[in-house]
Amino acid sequence: xxxxxxxxxxxxxxxxxxxxxxxxxxxxxxxxxxxxxxxxxxxxxxxxxxxxxxxxxxxxxxxxxxxxxxxxxxxxxxxxxxxxxxxxxxxxxxxxxxxxxxxxxxxxxxxxxxxxxxxxxxxxxxxxxxxxxxxxxxxxxxxxxxxxxxxxxxxxxxxxxxxxxxxxxxxxxxxxxxxxxxxxxxxxxxxxxxxxxxxxxxxxxxxxxxxxxxxxxxxxxxxxxxxxxxxxxxxxxxxxxxxxxxxxxxxxxxxxxxxxxxxxxxxxxxxxxxxxxxxxxxxxxxxxxxxxxxxxxxxxxxxxxxxxxxxxxxxxxxxxxxxxxxxxxxxxxxxxxxxxxxxxxxxxxxxxxxxxxxxxxxxxxxxxxxxxxxxxxxxxxxxxxxxxxxxxxxxxxxxxxxxxxxxxxxxxxxxxxxxxxxxxxxxxxxxxxxxxxxxxxxxxxxxxxxxxxxxxxxxxxxxxxxxxxxxxxxxxxxxxxxxxxxxxxxxxxxxxxxxx
Amino acid sequence: xxxxxxxxxxxxxxxxxxxxxxxxxxxxxxxxxxxxxxxxxxxxxxxxxxxxxxxxxxxxxxxxxxxxxxxxxxxxxxxxxxxxxxxxxxxxxxxxxxxxxxxxxxxxxxxxxxxxxxxxxxxxxxxxxxxxxxxxxxxxxxxxxxxxxxxxxxxxxxxxxxxxxxxxxxxxxxxxxxxxxxxxxxxxxxxxxxxxxxxxxxxxxxxxxxxxxxxxxxxxxxxxxxxxxxxxxxxxxxxxxxxxxxxxxxx
Numbered sequence: 001x002x003x004x005x006x007x008x009x010x011x012x013x014x015x016x017x018x019x020x021x022x023x024x025x026x027x028x029x030x031x032x033x034x035x036x037x038x039x040x041x042x043x044x045x046x047x048x049x050x051x052x053x054x055x056x057x058x059x060x061x062x063x064x065x066x067x068x069x070x071x072x073x074x075x076x077x078x079x080x081x082x083x084x085x086x087x088x089x090x091x092x093x094x095x096x097x098x099x100x101x102x103x104x105x106x107x108x109x110x111x112x113x114x115x116x117x118x119x120x121x122x123x124x125x126x127x128x129x130x131x132x133x134x135x136x137x138x139x140x141x142x143x144x145x146x147x148x149x150x151x152x153x154x155x156x157x158x159x160x161x162x163x164x165x166x167x168x169x170x171x172x173x174x175x176x177x178x179x180x181x182x183x184x185x186x187x188x189x190x191x192x193x194x195x196x197x198x199x200x201x202x203x204x205x206x207x208x209x210x211x212x213x214x215x216x217x218x219x220x221x222x223x224x225x226x227x228x229x230x231x232x233x234x235x236x237x238x239x240x241x242x243x244x245x246x247x248x249x250x251x252x253x254x255x256x257x258x259x260x261x262x263x264x265x266x267x268x269x270x271x272x273x274x275x276x277x278x279x280x281x282x283x284x285x286x287x288x289x290x291x292x293x294x295x296x297x298x299x300x301x302x303x304x305x306x307x308x309x310x311x312x313x314x315x316x317x318x319x320x321x322x323x324x325x326x327x328x329x330x331x332x333x334x335x336x337x338x339x340x341x342x343x344x345x346x347x348x349x350x351x352x353x354x355x356x357x358x359x360x361x362x363x364x365x366x367x368x369x370x371x372x373x374x375x376x377x378x379x380x381x382x383x384x385x386x387x388x389x390x391x392x393x394x395x396x397x398x399x400x401x402x403x404x405x406x407x408x409x410x411x412x413x414x415x416x417x418x419x420x421x422x423x424x425x426x427x428x429x430x431x432x433x434x435x436x437x438x439x440x441x442x443x444x445x446x447x448x449x450x451x452x453x454x455x456x457x458x459x460x461x462x463x464x465x466x467x468x469x470x471x472x473x474x475x476x477x478x479x480x481x482x483x484x485x486x487x488x489x490x491x492x493x494x495x496x497x498x499x500x
Numbered sequence: 501x502x503x504x505x506x507x508x509x510x511x512x513x514x515x516x517x518x519x520x521x522x523x524x525x526x527x528x529x530x531x532x533x534x535x536x537x538x539x540x541x542x543x544x545x546x547x548x549x550x551x552x553x554x555x556x557x558x559x560x561x562x563x564x565x566x567x568x569x570x571x572x573x574x575x576x577x578x579x580x581x582x583x584x585x586x587x588x589x590x591x592x593x594x595x596x597x598x599x600x601x602x603x604x605x606x607x608x609x610x611x612x613x614x615x616x617x618x619x620x621x622x623x624x625x626x627x628x629x630x631x632x633x634x635x636x637x638x639x640x641x642x643x644x645x646x647x648x649x650x651x652x653x654x655x656x657x658x659x660x661x662x663x664x665x666x667x668x669x670x671x672x673x674x675x676x677x678x679x680x681x682x683x684x685x686x687x688x689x690x691x692x693x694x695x696x697x698x699x700x701x702x703x704x705x706x707x708x709x710x711x712x713x714x715x716x717x718x719x720x721x722x723x724x725x726x727x728x729x730x731x732x733x734x735x736x737x738x739x740x741x742x743x744x745x746x747x748x749x750x751x
Binding site for chain 2: 406407416
């Protein structure tokens, strides 16, 4: 059967090119959270480690707890973190008040932190200067007199214990608050859609947009000193690299960090926005006179890499899905007792939101392409199983009886009669699954799976629309190409006799 | 050649065949006839193991028909049904070749056999290259018969093989079929609801059925002249004019 052959060629091609991410990498893995500041610091750490001769790789994570868990699991060796986040969020159940307590709590987990890098990136509450002056706002307490002001906070701030719930209680605020993506909050402030939002004290936009930072007069926010958080064993396994990374300690103050953020998010002095990687390299050059070859690829180079990764996700997951779904569909068509439970179970899988499924899968499969592939396989089952089942059960009894009557065995009947007759329906199912798969695979950006999701996700967290397009446009084009490819395949492999 | 003893088949609560016994001798043409739902198709399918009896035994050439020998026996039987049962994704030629390919025939033997049957069934090789959807009803039925005959079967089971055709084509094929049957020297069982067709193709052995049971078996003449029950007479009288038209009043 030609189409089976095609499938196997596709699988072996992808297998030969290797998985998108190697596992059990003996090299040093430096992580960061995906927002700009963490990315800049992460790249600086990686470059400092490389400057000491280590082979280092960089990985980006969507949030604090994901990065922290990756560190605990040994998937990464080091990433930049904030003391306040450790005390109030990541280890909040321990109720840590003093740095000594924090140090010993981390030591128990095989982790250690450096001395502060030099800036305190705490939360701050900001309003536009216009509203601030109009209402005479100076402190956060002043907000209590204006319950109609529209508050919108970053999603993480809305939910974490040291965020909005605590702030509301401590200051007795009665305002309604909504969640908003942090990078969009500034535009919302500027356009007047919201009045008040949470800021980070090193945000580039504070100066650029002339925002007013309200004084934390009840000392609600803890210190968020930036530190290098690493696994203790680095002292043995990569002593030189660790010493090199710790050069950052005491070297970047809030003003310096704000400037670096500005280079990446706004562009310094009207210049272009730079990649966090590039900003990190220039900072190291200025601070330590370390020359780093940024070695970034141009747009086409990146596009080719992302396309390869994305195709890897799609082809591997679709191949596995077909290998599972086709027999499952045949089985369901064979046995009426099986078809109900099988179709119901796979239908339920489909109803789980993709993001939720990814998060659930992180626990057993970790961060990376393998998790995305598992999720994509699960998502691709339903259309294929359902169409295989429908295609086979839809064959007329006359034809099946004729196949039996001429002495075909059950297997021969399946291969020579049932599958070829069901093929148009099965192919339609595979096509649907593949087109959905191409789109869903972009969510892999949230878990460092590579592919077109990577620039989309980076673009969202770094407020860079061009970056988002760099992933979104090729993803859309690929989906259309997949659709066309299947229409072509359909004409080639489905018998002409079925199209008359 | 085929012996059904005490065959009973139920579909859910409905009894399709009730304790039917029937012996078919080799090299003889038999017609199973009766009104719709009388069980004649079920009896035919029972002989091929396409339905399993709730009780009773089917013997084929002396051996009981079981799951284990079902496939082997089917290869010795040709089967064609009303709509032809041709596989739409294969050309007519591939349809004809399929049973022989599974029997392991080589290309030359296959080509020879297809040519023979093509002559017998009076089809052009151009027609054989087409898909079933591109053929006329009569051509499809001829291809279905070719497929049934390709392995030179000892038994030919035909379920309303001409039922879907218009009267002109049907009459023409009836004449051809009679020649084919006499040439074949196989055991032929023909299911039809048309007494004229039965009388024409199997004048010596007609099995009249009603409500899952055999009412009378005999030659057309016996059925007409010595009906064993009022139903037989009613059934025959209702179709006599058409029998006369087809057989030229010669029976």
